[in-house]
Amino acid sequence: MPAQRATRVPPAWLIRPLLATRNGLARLHRALVPPEVALLECSLGIIDTKALSVAAELGVADHLADGPLSDDALATACDADPDALARILRYLVGRGIFSRTRDGRFKNNKRSELLRTIDGSSRAWARFFGAGWHVSGWNALDHSARTGDSGAEAALGRPFWEYLTDVNPDAGAVFDAAMESVSSVQMSVIARKYPWSSCTTVCDVGGGTGTLLAAILNAHPNLRGVLFDLPAVIAKSAPVLDTAGVAERVTVEGGDFFESVPSGCDRYLLQAIVHDWDDDSCVHFLSNCRDAMTPDGRVLVLETIMPTHDGDHFAKAIDLEMLVDTGAGRERTRAEFDTLFARAGLRISKTIPIALTTMFELERA
Numbered sequence: 001m002p003a004q005r006a007t008r009v010p011p012a013w014l015i016r017p018l019l020a021t022r023n024g025l026a027r028l029h030r031a032l033v034p035p036e037v038a039l040l041e042c043s044l045g046i047i048d049t050k051a052l053s054v055a056a057e058l059g060v061a062d063h064l065a066d067g068p069l070s071d072d073a074l075a076t077a078c079d080a081d082p083d084a085l086a087r088i089l090r091y092l093v094g095r096g097i098f099s100r101t102r103d104g105r106f107k108n109n110k111r112s113e114l115l116r117t118i119d120g121s122s123r124a125w126a127r128f129f130g131a132g133w134h135v136s137g138w139n140a141l142d143h144s145a146r147t148g149d150s151g152a153e154a155a156l157g158r159p160f161w162e163y164l165t166d167v168n169p170d171a172g173a174v175f176d177a178a179m180e181s182v183s184s185v186q187m188s189v190i191a192r193k194y195p196w197s198s199c200t201t202v203c204d205v206g207g208g209t210g211t212l213l214a215a216i217l218n219a220h221p222n223l224r225g226v227l228f229d230l231p232a233v234i235a236k237s238a239p240v241l242d243t244a245g246v247a248e249r250v251t252v253e254g255g256d257f258f259e260s261v262p263s264g265c266d267r268y269l270l271q272a273i274v275h276d277w278d279d280d281s282c283v284h285f286l287s288n289c290r291d292a293m294t295p296d297g298r299v300l301v302l303e304t305i306m307p308t309h310d311g312d313h314f315a316k317a318i319d320l321e322m323l324v325d326t327g328a329g330r331e332r333t334r335a336e337f338d339t340l341f342a343r344a345g346l347r348i349s350k351t352i353p354i355a356l357t358t359m360f361e362l363e364r365a
């Protein structure tokens, strides 16, 4: 079993001032360089994405886990060209990922440790983001810009979810692992901050391979769970649920949430699902959850709220990722969520800030 890493997430109340400070520093940083340089720097983003993903793909951080290595020794371990690998790592060291000893050997630092193959690491995310098939969707951003449709579908020839499940299961496995790694950043906070003891059965709708559900059940031994996702995705859930020791309390069900969701649970959790779809589609599956839940049941939607300010924000980047991946997906402002939930016959009973995201607890309107 891979080594376990405890994720530290700053408390939600600290995140807003931290982001505001960072935005202020970013404005200062931009003011310090001529506009031509700022533009040039902005155009180089693909180098970060690809250098990081290649380092993750080659397992560089794993090979450095036991200590620093010279260019040659590291290249041999990674089966890479020594000069090319050293240049990629020199770039990443400059970006604050990996570092060097005084005698020039590469070593891990706090950030590159996150590229190791350990539970809760970001290696899968880095591999997903820079993967050729994923970047091919971004290469078609101009198609999205002209049509409003998915660049990924134009590039891959099939809708995003179909591509992952039916065409390229290896890509699907990388994507599922990337979702697990993102989930793991805040799952312990979700498990702690919601009063799960007030319910009996939680259905994780579009729950992937079950990482989040497993964390919640682990923290609440009396709770039962239903893991619901596309059949090809739930087929990969057994190791996750077994390793977490919660398999006996989970019913795993494959299906399509546009048709129906398992009935009779008192909580329906949807993390990073609403942002994948247009409003009409969301109303469709949210209404299915509303109809399926017990009389006093609740739907729990976990999403990032799109800020209305013009500063830099993670939600604005992920919003474009949704445009490229699904075309119909988007990040929403608080006002847009209110309208959407009302259309599905739901109203907000509670909002719980969780790291960069918000959990909306919804009851029947």
Ligand SMILES: C[S@@+](CC[C@H](N)C(=O)[O-])C[C@H]1O[C@@H](n2cnc3c(N)ncnc32)[C@H](O)[C@@H]1O
Pocket: 161, 179, 180, 183, 205, 206, 207, 208, 209, 228, 229, 230, 233, 255, 256, 257, 258, 270, 271, 272, 273, 276
């Ligand atoms: C962005 S991922 C989020 C996964 C998980 N909730 C998480 O936060 O890690 C979206 C999930 O929705 C699932 N999905 C997409 N279309 C679906 C459908 N029609 N019915 C059920 N699940 C679906 C995908 O397989 C995927 O696991």
